[in-house]
Amino acid sequence: MNPANPLQHNPYNLIITGVGGQGNVLASRMVGDMMSQLGYDVIIGETFGASQRGGSVMSHLRITAKGVYSPQIPFGSAHMVVALEPSEALRVLKDYGNPHVRVICNTRPVQPVGVIRGDLDYPDMADLRRWVRELSGAAWFIQATDMAMKLGNPILANVISVGALAATGALPLSRDHFENVIGRKMAAGKIEMNLQAFDAGVAMIRSAG
Amino acid sequence: MENTPGQRHLVMGNEAISRGILEAGVQVAAAYPGTPSSEIIEVLSQVAARRHMYTEWSVNEKVALEVAAAASFAGLRAVAVMKQVGMNVAADFLLHVALRGIRGGLVLISCEDPGGLSSTNEGESRPYAKMMEFPLLEPGDFQEAKDMTRWAFDLSERLGSIVMVRSVTRLSHASGNVTFGQLPEDRPTADFNFNGAMLDPDTGPMINLPGPVTIIHRRQQEKMARAAALFETSPFNRYDGPERPELLVITASACQLYCREAIEILGLEQRVGLLKLGTTWPLPIQLLQRHLALCRRILVVEEVLPFLEENLQAFAARAAARIGIKQFFGKNDGALPSTGELNPDLVMAALSRILDIAPMGRDDAYRRRAEAIFAKGAPPRELTFCPGCPHRASFWGIHNALAMDNRRGFVSGDxxxxxxxxLPCGFESLKTLHAMGSGLGMASGFGKLSPFGFDQPVIAVCGDSTFYHAVMPALVNAIHNDANVTLVVLDNSGTAMTGFQAHPGLAVNALGETVPTVEIPDLCRAMGAKVRVCDPFDLPVTQNTLLEMLDDPQGVNVLVLRQICALSPEKKGKKRYDMAVDPQICRADDCGCNRFCTRIFRCPGLGYDPQKGTARIDEVICAGCGVCADICPSGAIERKQRS
Known part of the structure; x- marks a missing residue:
C-alpha cells in the first residue's frame, strides 16, 4: 500500500486557512482523502463551529507514511500554507511559519467587519505580497476567486487552490486522484465544474513558472 | 459508513464513534445537537432505515438520555449523545439511571470542548463519573474512538451499568484513518420485563425508591469494583518507554497525541515513559501501582480540570508505603496551564522545564518579524452574523425599539x-448570557423587581430550538408569576448553529419522516401570553410591534420573528434580490449619515469604496436579503427582484 513517491517531510505539515464560508473544510477533506487513498496516514485537525460566522478558519493536515500525530501542528512547523484569503496567510505564519515554509495565497481579500466599519485598515495587496514572500521560502499568488467567478461560483476558489497545491509538486497529488475523490462524494452534475476549477489552479501555478 | 469491514477510511472522530455505535448493533440513538457532538446522530440518521435503527433529535439532553434508557430497559442497545453542557441538563436522570442500572447496553457519549472553541464555557463532565459512580472511557485516537465506543456497550451489559465515553473537539472534529470492523446482523426485539421481584435487576420494575437506596447503591459500587478489575488488563491502557524512566507521563484522550509528539520531537524516548489511560474511571489501581513504582516524578497531562492528577495524587498518598513518595507535576503546580486546550508545544515546554533541558525554540528572529508583520497586516476578524442572516435584522429592530423606548432597556440573551x-454585529444588545433557556428565566426575575425600584424594560430572546429545549418552563414561570417581560423568539426554522437539525416546530424528524409539529405561537397563546408573528426583514413592522410590547405595562408578550436562516439548505446560494448602490444618490461622508450602512448596520456584504467615496455591495459575499435597502436614510441602496 505504501506509495512510491516519498514525502518531503514525515509528517508533512499542511495548513489550509481562510474565512468561514470559503470552503476550507471541504478543501482539507479533499486533500486528506487523496493522500489517504494513496496509502498515507492522514490526520486533519479542524477548527469550526463559532468560527464559521465570519471568523478565521484553519485546517491542520498531517500526512505521514504511518502513524497518528497531534491534530494540532507544533508551532513553527508548517511545510506548506494554502491561504484562501491573503491576510489569513499572515495569521498562520505568525504561529506556524518558518523561513522554509511555502505559501499558496489567494489574492482576494475578505474584509473583516472592523474594516467594513471603518475602524481598521486592510493592508494593500502589494504589502501583503511582500510580507508573505519575506516570511516564506517560496510563495505563489493566485487570483483564485476571480477565476472561480468566471467558472460560475466564487466558492470554487477552494478547489482551484487544491489544484494549485497539486501543481507545486509538494505532495503526490494528481488530477486522477482528485477525480476519483470527488467522484465518490459529489453529485454528478458538479463534477465537471470542479475538474475545471482544479485544472485552472494547476494552470495558475504552471504559468507563474 | 455501512459496510467495508476490514477496510481503512479517513473519517472524522465523530464518524468513527458512529461506526462504533453501528458495529455494536445499537438500535436507538437520541441526542440534542451541540458542537462538537452533532455529526454522530447525523451520520446514524443517514443509515438508520437500512440498519433497522431509530434515531431522534430529542427536545433536550435529559429527554434524549431517557429515550435511550427506555430502549435499554426493553433490552436493546442504546446511546445518548451530547456536548458537555448537555451533561448538566441530563445529570438529574443520569444520577438515577447510574444507581438503578440498565439492561441492554446503554452508553452516554459526551463530546467536550476544552478551550471553548464553540462553547460559552470549557466545563467538563469527567467528575460526574466519580460523583455518580459509573465507568468512564476516553479514546486517545480515531481508531480507539470507534473501538472503544463499540466495547463500551459490551462493558455496559457486562456490568449492568451505564458507561460514559468522553471525546473532545480535537478528536470529534479532527479526522484520521480508521479500520472498520464487522456490522452485526441480529436484531433483538424490544420487551420491558417488570414482573419480577422489586429489586431484581433483570426482571423487576426499574424503580428508585427511598428505603432500598443503600442496597441498590451497594450494588452499584460492586459494579464499579468489577469495572476497575476489568480495566487492569484493558488494551486501551498502554505504556511506552524505558523500564525505569526518569519521568512518567500519565495522560488520556487527545492529550496522548500531544505527549507522544512532544517526546518524539525532544528525543526523550529513552528517558520518559508514557502511560496512556483509556479507562479513566474507576482507576485501574494495580496497573497504576506497577507504573508509579517505577519512577519518582510523575507528570499528568489532561484537559481541562486536574481530574486524573488529583485522583492519582490521592491514590499515591494511600499507596505511599508500597510505592514511595512521589512528586507530581501538572495543573496544580503550574507545569501546565490550568485553563484552555493543551497542544504539543505546551507539553514540550513542561517536559523541558521538569527535565531541565533547553526548550525547542523557534527561529527567534523569524518569530519576531512574523509577529510584527501580523500586527499590521492581519486585522482581527471579530465574529459576525452571516450576510443575509435574519438575526442582524431582528437585532436591528430590537436595538432601535429599546433606543426609542429610552428607559435603559436591555436584552437577556440565550x-x-x-x-x-x-458583539457589535448585534449592536451589543445582549446584557446577560448564560445557559440554554436562561434568557427568559433571567427576564422573568428582572420582571419582578419593580417593587425594588427597577424600571428598565427587559426583552428576552431565544431561538426556535432553544424555545423547546429549556425556555418553555421559564415562560410558564413568567406568565404564572405575572412578570412584565417581552420574549422574542428568533425562529429561523431549524437548529441553525449546529447544522439545521430538526426540532418540534418542523414537520420532519431526524429520520426524514413527516411528523406532527408543535407550533411556538400556539403554545405561547395556550400558556396565556400575548403573541404576534412578524418577518424580521420587515423592519418598520417589527420595530413598531416591539415598541407596543414594551409599552404594555402588564404580562408577558411574545414576538415570533420568523425568517429562514441564510445558510439553510432551502436558501443557501439563492439570492432573492440583486443589490446595488446608486452612486448618484450615495454621498457617504458628505451625506450626513456618517456611512450609516457600513459603520452602524455592518453587514459583511457591504463595503466602502474610498476612491469613489460611496458605499458598495460585495457581490461575492452579499446574500441578497434586501434589508440594507431599508436602512439607508437616502434610499441609495436598490434591490432588484431576481427572476
Missing part, C-alpha cells in the same frame, strides 16, 4: 448563533 448579539 444560546445559539444569536449569542453573537453581545
Amino acid at each position: 444560546i445559539g448563533c444569536y449569542s453573537l448579539a453581545a
